[in-house]
Amino acid sequence: MTEQHGRGKARHRRKKKALLVGAPTVLAAAGVLAYGTAFGVFGEDARPKAAAAPAPAWADDTADGFASVHALGQKGTYGGRDGRTVTVRNLTDLEKYATAPEPYVIVVAATIPMDPKGKEIKVASDKTIVGAGTSGQIVGGGFFLGQGVHNVIIRNLTIRDAYHGIWNDKEHDWDAIQMDGAHHVWIDHNDLRHMADGLIDSRKDTTYVTVSWNRLSDNNKTFGIGWTEHTTADLTIHHNWFRETEQRNPSTDNVAHAHLYNNYLQDDPGTRITSSYGNYARGSTKMVLENSYFEGMNNPVIKDGTAALVQRGNVFSRTSGRNESGGTAFDPKRYYSYRLDKAAALPALLKSGTGPRSSLGTDDSGRATAAGTLTVAKDGSGQYTSVQKAVDAVPAGNTSRVVIRIAPGTYRETVKVPANKPHVTFEGTGRSRKDTVIVEGHAAGMAKPDGSGTYGTGGSATVAVEADDFQARNLTVSNDFDEARNQHLDGQQAVALRTAADRIRLDDLIVSGDQDTLLLDTAAKDRTGRVLLTDSYVIGNTDFVFGRATAVIDKSILTLKKRWNGTSAGYVTAPSTPAGRKGFLVTRTTVDGDVTARSFHLGRPWHAGGDASLDPQATIRDSKLGAAVKTAPWTDMGGFSWKDDRFAEYKNTGPGAGGPSGERPHLTDAQAAAQERADWLGDWRPTD
Numbered sequence: 001m002t003e004q005h006g007r008g009k010a011r012h013r014r015k016k017k018a019l020l021v022g023a024p025t026v027l028a029a030a031g032v033l034a035y036g037t038a039f040g041v042f043g044e045d046a047r048p049k050a051a052a053a054p055a056p057a058w059a060d061d062t063a064d065g066f067a068s069v070h071a072l073g074q075k076g077t078y079g080g081r082d083g084r085t086v087t088v089r090n091l092t093d094l095e096k097y098a099t100a101p102e103p104y105v106i107v108v109a110a111t112i113p114m115d116p117k118g119k120e121i122k123v124a125s126d127k128t129i130v131g132a133g134t135s136g137q138i139v140g141g142g143f144f145l146g147q148g149v150h151n152v153i154i155r156n157l158t159i160r161d162a163y164h165g166i167w168n169d170k171e172h173d174w175d176a177i178q179m180d181g182a183h184h185v186w187i188d189h190n191d192l193r194h195m196a197d198g199l200i201d202s203r204k205d206t207t208y209v210t211v212s213w214n215r216l217s218d219n220n221k222t223f224g225i226g227w228t229e230h231t232t233a234d235l236t237i238h239h240n241w242f243r244e245t246e247q248r249n250p251s252t253d254n255v256a257h258a259h260l261y262n263n264y265l266q267d268d269p270g271t272r273i274t275s276s277y278g279n280y281a282r283g284s285t286k287m288v289l290e291n292s293y294f295e296g297m298n299n300p301v302i303k304d305g306t307a308a309l310v311q312r313g314n315v316f317s318r319t320s321g322r323n324e325s326g327g328t329a330f331d332p333k334r335y336y337s338y339r340l341d342k343a344a345a346l347p348a349l350l351k352s353g354t355g356p357r358s359s360l361g362t363d364d365s366g367r368a369t370a371a372g373t374l375t376v377a378k379d380g381s382g383q384y385t386s387v388q389k390a391v392d393a394v395p396a397g398n399t400s401r402v403v404i405r406i407a408p409g410t411y412r413e414t415v416k417v418p419a420n421k422p423h424v425t426f427e428g429t430g431r432s433r434k435d436t437v438i439v440e441g442h443a444a445g446m447a448k449p450d451g452s453g454t455y456g457t458g459g460s461a462t463v464a465v466e467a468d469d470f471q472a473r474n475l476t477v478s479n480d481f482d483e484a485r486n487q488h489l490d491g492q493q494a495v496a497l498r499t500a501a502d503r504i505r506l507d508d509l510i511v512s513g514d515q516d517t518l519l520l521d522t523a524a525k526d527r528t529g530r531v532l533l534t535d536s537y538v539i540g541n542t543d544f545v546f547g548r549a550t551a552v553i554d555k556s557i558l559t560l561k562k563r564w565n566g567t568s569a570g571y572v573t574a575p576s577t578p579a580g581r582k583g584f585l586v587t588r589t590t591v592d593g594d595v596t597a598r599s600f601h602l603g604r605p606w607h608a609g610g611d612a613s614l615d616p617q618a619t620i621r622d623s624k625l626g627a628a629v630k631t632a633p634w635t636d637m638g639g640f641s642w643k644d645d646r647f648a649e650y651k652n653t654g655p656g657a658g659g660p661s662g663e664r665p666h667l668t669d670a671q672a673a674a675q676e677r678a679d680w681l682g683d684w685r686p687t688d
Helices: 091-098 343-353 387-393 669-673 677-681
Strands: 084-088 104-108 111-113 120-122 127-131 137-139 142-145 150-155 158-160 177-180 183-188 191-193 200-203 207-212 215-221 223-226 233-238 241-247 251-253 255-261 264-266 279-282 286-290 293-295 301-303 308-312 315-317 373-376 402-406 409-412 415-417 424-428 436-440 463-465 471-479 497-500 504-512 518-521 530-534 537-540 542-547 550-554 557-560 570-575 584-587 590-593 600-603 617-621 646-650
Touching: 084 091, 091 104, 091 111, 091 120, 091 127, 223 233, 223 255, 251 255, 264 343, 279 286, 293 343, 301 308, 315 343, 373 387, 387 402, 387 415, 497 504, 530 677, 537 542, 542 550, 550 677, 557 570, 570 584, 570 617, 584 677, 590 600, 600 617, 600 646, 646 669
Parallel strands: 084 104, 104 127, 111 137, 120 142, 127 150, 137 158, 142 177, 150 183, 158 191, 177 200, 183 207, 191 215, 200 223, 207 233, 215 241, 223 251, 233 255, 241 264, 251 279, 255 286, 264 293, 279 301, 286 308, 293 315, 373 402, 402 424, 409 436, 415 463, 424 471, 436 471, 463 497, 471 504, 497 518, 504 530, 504 537, 518 542, 530 550, 537 557, 542 570, 550 584, 557 590, 570 600, 584 617, 617 646
Antiparallel strands: none
């Protein structure tokens, strides 16, 4: 936006530019596997002397939770990424590579029956065993990890149907995955069901285990942990869907640190399986149970008198019986970073996000499909060292969500998500949104390095998003252009985040700048562009929320800051809404900052390019307004009167609020009933 403060001009205009930019929840799946290349790599079962293939991108994925902790001589859990990648379609080859002493990435690309039934392959250390899409299935048996086995990843498989006809079977110890004295194991995105004994048994001091994004169902003794008098094991269990499982969901005996979060335990009424109990802390276990969802469960949370169990943020729906907690446990963030999804979002999130992913690897025609998870880290520990490189790796035209997990650090770069790469999520992995920062310092009037002119307002953005269904969470996007040192520049506008697409979900962010911080736009004047921003900070001083999108800012803080010379004067919003569409809705939000009282307008109408057909709209309701807000909070812009457009308030509070007047329109109750979040978002129903 062209802003003329200090240059003595009365009109304020922007030049119209082509504009642009997605859990868990949400999510549909914040831990999905990442496939950067097509399969089609065959092992020795395909033809003699087949050359070893380079490992695909997902083979570099590493575990989170306790499986990521450096201990016992093992630096996290990364499986067989240092070895060859082989594809197997029969039991002989699966057992050959899984038991070999060398590291392997083993791609299971067929349904493999176990013979004899109940067979458990004895997996050796340094292995990744992963299903190709949904075609990797193990039937009638499973895997065994014995004493000292370590650094094993089991992902994207269906392991099923070892059931032997006896519900409480004590004769057939046929598990999907059994671990006796193993360490550093990651069990992720599997479908485990209908086994003779356990779906997962973690026994005999097995430790540094993470179990994530699995679907566990149709079983009696589901997930047992313990079988030891020692209290040494550390396990993380998150984002799993337990459905129609009777007991051990899990049962956790003598575990030093059991961190359970964002799991969904479901017992539907009228089914043949009835839950006996849900999460159980036994013996000397110390358990932290966070943001999980219990639906229809009997005795959803129980503990022994000797165990410690801390609950927080859990949801209980139609549960009955024991629901217990007590004692002092531990702080998981002392061991690793993690981020909680909201418990209320879990049913939808985990129904869609758990289990094997059909879009991983290749589709039925052999085309490469979307990567599920890509990792970025400045220190080289991720797949990429820059965010843009990860975006570049997303396949064009992808149809399923790709989560780019960005490690803590400062990434000085510009990032663009082009229109042909929808369903992308940026997720900071630090403890807070301050830990992961994407920053650049371009301004509208700065010359481009290639000599092709200046950046322009839209082109100054640090992060530009042109793709639909984008999400971002738990990070900071900043433009740190220094106005004070660049007063000679004609064009001080400096955008931090620019969106020009539909169904944009922004949560738990800091978006920081001075003039024109957050540009919420559409791909074209006649295109829809809906944005939902929640639980975030947006920082600026001049028109710092602007554009023609239909946008909801909910439960956030719009932070007012002084200008480069220490003066206080500014404008919060500058909508450029096309006629007949909805503009900006600011609700349940605080507008305040360390600035002079009565120095900021809530907004002004931006008729981009002098377009008189536009009908800018901003409604600020149910919000807290600080003393910085002017008593006449709306003002004209570029020769257009705000009174000819749509600006209003409703039930705001705080020292900057005021009653209805000619300078301060208020909605009636009837009008307010039609200006709520659902009215803005229409048929889009993003989950908080």
